[in-house]
Amino acid sequence: MRRLIAQLARFGAVGAVGFVVDAAVFNLLRATVLAPDEVHSGPFWAKVVSTIVAIFVNWMGNRYWTFREQRRATATREGIEFVVVSLGGMVIALATLGVSHYAMGLTSVVSDNIANIVGLVLGTVFRFWLYKVWVYHPERTAAPVQEPVRTEVAP
Structure with missing residues (x-):
């Protein structure tokens, strides 16, 4: 049970980092190259890009930290x-x-x-x-x- 709790904590920490990365990339893109004033569907594409980046960050964190023994x-x-x-x-x-x-x-x-x-x-x-x-x-x-x-x- 202790191992599961530790794994859940690591999973939550990785998810929190992924959330911050997602929000930062989304807002950076939305405020610059994919601003809605410049690109009508900019926020949509900013979310697509930020989600892809966050999934990669989460995968790396989970692969090398949360589930490192099972990778x-x-x-x-x-x-x-x-x-x-x-x-x-x-x-x-x-x-x-x-x-x-x-x-x-x-x-x-x-x-x-x-x-x-x-x-x-x-x-x-x-x-x-x-x-x-x-x-x-x-x-x-x-x-x-x-x-x-x-x-x-x-x-």
Whole structure:
């Protein structure tokens, strides 16, 4: 149980860093090269870019810190699965906001932020669970690479 709690704490720390990166990249792009005054769909593209950057940052943090004991020797498939799960979490957050805002008609800033928090929590639980049981599951990871044994040859 102690290991799970430590892993959850690391997962939360990585997620917090990813959130800061996402917000910073989004706002930087939106204020400069993808400003809505210059590019009509600028905020949309700024969000796409910031999400991609944040997913990469989160993958690196989770691969090398949160799930370091379970990471695979080959990163390609792990990375693809990580992105799929991350996008699934994003869909959960967007669906929560969509139901609240459009289906239920709760359109105030407070309502949108509450829906965003609920979606973030649900998406985070979904992502952690799938990272743990699918992407970084111990049975799916390769055995650790061992250094070759050096032997001395007598002259």
